[in-house]
Amino acid sequence: MIKSLFAGVALAAACAVQAGEYGASAVQAARELSGAVKTGDMMWMIEKMYAPMKKQLVSSFPGGEAAFMTTMREKMQAAAAVMKERGMVVETYEIGNPTAEHLVKNGDEVLVVLPTRMVISMKRPDGVPVKIENTGVLVLVKDLKDKGPWTFIDASKMNANALRSMFYDLPEKVNLPPVSSRQLPVGQ
Numbered sequence: 001m002i003k004s005l006f007a008g009v010a011l012a013a014a015c016a017v018q019a020g021e022y023g024a025s026a027v028q029a030a031r032e033l034s035g036a037v038k039t040g041d042m043m044w045m046i047e048k049m050y051a052p053m054k055k056q057l058v059s060s061f062p063g064g065e066a067a068f069m070t071t072m073r074e075k076m077q078a079a080a081a082v083m084k085e086r087g088m089v090v091e092t093y094e095i096g097n098p099t100a101e102h103l104v105k106n107g108d109e110v111l112v113v114l115p116t117r118m119v120i121s122m123k124r125p126d127g128v129p130v131k132i133e134n135t136g137v138l139v140l141v142k143d144l145k146d147k148g149p150w151t152f153i154d155a156s157k158m159n160a161n162a163l164r165s166m167f168y169d170l171p172e173k174v175n176l177p178p179v180s181s182r183q184l185p186v187g188q
Helices: 002-015 023-039 042-047 051-059 064-085 160-166
Strands: 089-095 100-104 109-123 129-143 150-154 180-184
Touching: 023 042, 023 089, 023 109, 023 129, 023 150, 042 064, 051 064
Parallel strands: none
Antiparallel strands: 089 109, 100 109, 109 129, 129 150, 129 180
């Protein structure tokens, strides 16, 4: 029993991440994402998606990766046309300070949780201008073993248990930022 207790303490110490050790790098990578969000470059976002999540999306799509990417391009073009028609503009896409940082998958990957804030202005179908503020959650993951680039998960519609289904050794308490959507007065 003492041996297993020491093993558990050693594993916890090995998986502990010093606060801020990876946060600055994750924030810098997320700022690249903010440029893609502002320009509507969804293909860039798909390319930078966390590989296991992208693989799951592609595997559920008939026709494999090539068909998936073709369909995504078509959907992005249609979405861009609607955005243009409605005068939709991403005014702001801000990345906040990390709220959590964890080593996962036996220390082979690091996961950083970032809050996001996006403000979109557009016209409703009746022509009335509106402005919407959305706060969300962005999870960045870096493969430390292969020294890969940061990849992204939009976790705005996920809870800690959904994240834990992908990262089995994610701690019980994970600080996920609040998610909200509200209309702002036009002119703000």
